[in-house]
Amino acid sequence: MNTAAPAVAPDITTAPRPPMVRGLPLIGSTIEMAASPAKFFARCYRDYGSAFRVRVFGNDLTVIAGAEAATFMGTREGKESLRSKEAWEPLVKEFGASKMLTAVDGELHKQMRAVMKRGFSKESIKGRYQEVLDITRTALLRDWQPGRKVPVVQAMQYLVVEQLGMVLTGQTPREYVQDIRTTILYILNVLVTRQRPKFLMKMPKYRRAKARMFELGHQMIRQYEQRIASGGATPEEYKTLIDDVMEAHQRDPDLVPKGDLVMLMTGPYVAGLDTVANTTSAIVYTVLKHPDVLKRIHAEVDALYAKGRPVDEEQFMKDLPVLNGAIMETMRLYPIAVAQIRTANKDFVFGGHLIREGEMIYLGTAVPHFQNEFYPDAGSFDVDRYAKPRAEHMQIGAYSPYGRGHHTCLGKSLAEVLLAMTMAEVFHNFDLALESPDYELKTKTAPTPGPAMSFKVKVLGRRTPSLAPAA
Numbered sequence: 474m475n476t477a478a479p480a481v482a483p484d485i486t487t488a489p490r491p492p493m494v495r496g497l498p499l500i501g502s503t504i505e506m507a508a509s510p511a512k513f514f515a516r517c518y519r520d521y522g523s524a525f526r527v528r529v530f531g532n533d534l535t536v537i538a539g540a541e542a543a544t545f546m547g548t549r550e551g552k553e554s555l556r557s558k559e560a561w562e563p564l565v566k567e568f569g570a571s572k573m574l575t576a577v578d579g580e581l582h583k584q585m586r587a588v589m590k591r592g593f594s595k596e597s598i599k600g601r602y603q604e605v606l607d608i609t610r611t612a613l614l615r616d617w618q619p620g621r622k623v624p625v626v627q628a629m630q631y632l633v634v635e636q637l638g639m640v641l642t643g644q645t646p647r648e649y650v651q652d653i654r655t656t657i658l659y660i661l662n663v664l665v666t667r668q669r670p671k672f673l674m675k676m677p678k679y680r681r682a683k684a685r686m687f688e689l690g691h692q693m694i695r696q697y698e699q700r701i702a703s704g705g706a707t708p709e710e711y712k713t714l715i716d717d718v719m720e721a722h723q724r725d726p727d728l729v730p731k732g733d734l735v736m737l738m739t740g741p742y743v744a745g746l747d748t749v750a751n752t753t754s755a756i757v758y759t760v761l762k763h764p765d766v767l768k769r770i771h772a773e774v775d776a777l778y779a780k781g782r783p784v785d786e787e788q789f790m791k792d793l794p795v796l797n798g799a800i801m802e803t804m805r806l807y808p809i810a811v812a813q814i815r816t817a818n819k820d821f822v823f824g825g826h827l828i829r830e831g832e833m834i835y836l837g838t839a840v841p842h843f844q845n846e847f848y849p850d851a852g853s854f855d856v857d858r859y860a861k862p863r864a865e866h867m868q869i870g871a872y873s874p875y876g877r878g879h880h881t882c883l884g885k886s887l888a889e890v891l892l893a894m895t896m897a898e899v900f901h902n903f904d905l906a907l908e909s910p911d912y913e914l915k916t917k918t919a920p921t922p923g924p925a926m927s928f929k930v931k932v933l934g935r936r937t938p939s940l941a942p943a944a
């Protein structure tokens with residue numbers, strides 16, 4: 474088993490700056506990074522060690538990477554050395570808010586996380602499990618019709634918006650789906666991952682979509698206020714993120730001011746749309762590409778559904794080990810969050826190199842996903858890596874699809890349920906095929922890494938007539 478050595482050396486006066494990765498004149502490493510940021514960082518780690526600098530899109534980026542970086546994020550030294558504010562500030566400003574969860578650290582972050590914890594967790598699905606399953610089935614029936622070629626990422630994006638709407642608010646914002654998709658595309662491209670120029674934020678298409686997303690946020694607030702005014706307080710077990718945020722606003726308007734409410738109401742779509750849609754789309758590819766795995770998943774999901782409609786969300790987690798292994802393996806090989814972005818809070822030494830106060834740092838926590846030291850034959854798709862006794866992902870710093878440290882994904886438990894439920898429904902109900910058996914997945918990096926929008930699968934037919942929402 475591989476263990477990460479502590480990477481922080483004490484001396485900030487003598488440590489050299491991280492080496493610059495050799496690239497092409499003028500454009501540096503832009504092309505290699507754009508092709509696959511995850512593999513590029515893994516290659517740089519192999520060649521240069523755990524701290525290096527790269528020139529991309531005309532900027533010099535500092536990267537600290539590997540299992541050392543992943544563990545560093547969870548240490549006290551890591552907490553003191555890194556802050557999140559600058560990475561997310563443009564987004565906070567765009568929403569006219571004072572702060573957001575991802576952009577704050579320390580005590581304030583703890584308090585905000587406590588407010589949103591339940592609404593973002595799988596607890597939030599408990600009271601609404603049957604509705605979420607019905608929404609999933611209705612969307613699949615609509616978008617995955619036999620004989621059609623389905624644009625997978627787009628179909629998954631529509632599905633995820635509807636699922637998140639139900640989980641978070643108790644209803645689906647169907648007429649706003651396109652606006653949410655457009656707003657998030659621009660926000661992620663320009664303000665979060667900064668891969669596109671700022672002038673795009675002035676485009677009428679974006680301004681219109683953003684206005685509609687704000688309309689949705691205000692509508693959520695109004696509906697909550699009307700419900701409370703008419704004595705319709707939500708019973709404790711059915712409370713959503715909206716209830717928790719609005720109650721916190723009334724209790725402590727300094728922590729949750731009025732001006733932040735729209736961002737807090739619509740933020741889950743920013744956090745959940747691309748992450749879940751890209752991941753489910755990648756799973757469709759990896760599983761169809763491995764017919765032996767597909768066969769095992771069919772056996773497993775068919776056995777589960779033979780017992781009747783799954784009665785709760787836990788069955789998708791506990792009774793489907795091969796499917797869940799395929800999900801984890803896909804998230805290893807196609808991580809949506811290749812790196813987390815932070816600012817150095819002070820000078821510190823990492824991997825023997827000096828990181829300067831105020832510089833922006835990319836933490837390449839997905840690098841170990843591609844290392845043979847952690848995952849023997851790391852390039853192969855092996856869904857049995859995660860079961861005991863192998864449990865390769867349990868090695869220190871080895872597996873970070875949901876990030877690391879105190880900002881680690883707050884929606885993780887909810888995402889795990891949505892991923893397993895969605896993929897069980899897809900594989901149980903449809904006979905699918907790649908465009909050709911030798912098809913190789915084309916990927917995109919903007920706005921976030923994942924399968925390209927052009928990825929399509931053929932729906933050969935239905936495997937079962939059971940895909941009908943409950944009467």
Ligand code: HEM
Binds near residue numbers: 637746810876885887
């Ligand atoms: C495949 C699914 C998902 C993946 C891979 C994923 C990944 C991540 C990662 C890597 C981070 C850390 C970002 C950082 O440190 O800068 C994060 C944070 C977060 N995620 Fe997720 N996420 C997923 C789904 C979701 C969903 C469905 C939601 C809720 C609707 C959600 C809510 C959040 C929130 C609120 C944070 C911020 C936590 C904080 O700053 O304290 N995520 N996610």
